[in-house]
């Protein structure tokens with residue numbers, strides 16, 4: 001396993017940021033959770049005036065052998081078809097990335113068919129996973145390789161100037177893998193974790209739960225051994241997202257989380273380095289029911305809830321302007337003293 005060192009966020013700078021934010025020309029606390037996020041960004045970056053722009057969006061694509069069990073509403077070939085759509089700029093994440101001025105890279109970490117396109121970074125570890133209902137999805141060495149691909153891509157996009165990481169994914173069948181991983185971290189029943197993903201009907205949802213239940217009984221995966229855990233029931237893009245998050249946190253770069261699969265990848269990253277969670281802000285709440293459970297395990301409240309359930313990093317990209325507003329508030333607002341504005345009268349009005 002590669003050596004990863006993730007420092008804890010800097011509590012002192014976070015406290016200093018809170019004190020400074022109280023001096024800005026507004027009643028203390030009046031910018032609500034934006035103030036909290038600004039202080040967290042200061043603690044993450046070690047900078048009282050954190051910069052989050054430009055964001056770097058990495059979309060990792062991979063296929064899932066478990067799709068043969070009939071757990072998705074779409075055929076597996078959609079993964080590759082969407083990769084070409086990303087390359088042409090026609091997917092939701094392309095649109096939203098352009099809106100927020102993001103650097104965007106598409107990475108093939110395990111699409112089942114060859115991808116030949118100059119706009120797609122070819123880092124295929126293998127042609128999709130095996131069907132984890134029957135056998136291990138991949139080997140621990142392959143899981144580690146996929147983690148490494150994500151790590152290296154994050155190092156690269158940060159090197160190009162990205163100041164926030166958004167990890168996105170594309171992989172037909174990946175809500176089944178993400179649900180299986182999440183189920184091993186909580187006592188919540190599968191009925192509360194497993195959702196309709198791309199939009200399966202009610203009968204198929206019951207079948208999807210059963211496939212996961214049997215896979216968990218077959219493999220008995222142990223999250224305390226994260227590479228084996230990922231190898232048994234994970235996915236190549238999930239491993240890559242976790243690796244990307246580890247690289248970002250190591251470099252004190254804030255991570256804006258997307259939906260269900262991304263947040264499960266965040267929980268995977270935390271199994272490798274607990275401090276990585278210090279660098280995460282939840283972008284949105286997905287419609288997938290397990291997402292609320294995953295966010296609860298991470299202790300994060302999402303910025304927005306627009307009933308999205310697309311993936312690709314789309315929810316994080318849509319939420320990003322709120323994070324940018326929080327950061328700009330600190331660097332651009334005047335203070336009471338610089339603007340000559342009177343503070344509250346001393347009678348306890350300052351108490352929140």
Ligand SMILES: O=C(O)c1ccc[n+]([C@@H]2O[C@H](COP(=O)([O-])O)[C@@H](O)[C@H]2O)c1
Pocket residue numbers: 071072073074169170171172173174175176196197198199258259260261262286287288291308309310311312
């Ligand atoms: O991000 C989410 O919360 C989310 C929720 C449901 C589906 N998705 C996307 O849909 C695909 C997985 O759905 P499924 O039904 O094939 O498992 C995958 O490409 C994800 O990006 C994403």
Ligand SMILES: Cc1cc2nc[nH]c2cc1C
Pocket residue numbers: 074078082169170171198310311312
């Ligand atoms: C069309 C389509 C686009 C997606 N983007 C992420 N997951 C997806 C799943 C489908 C089916």
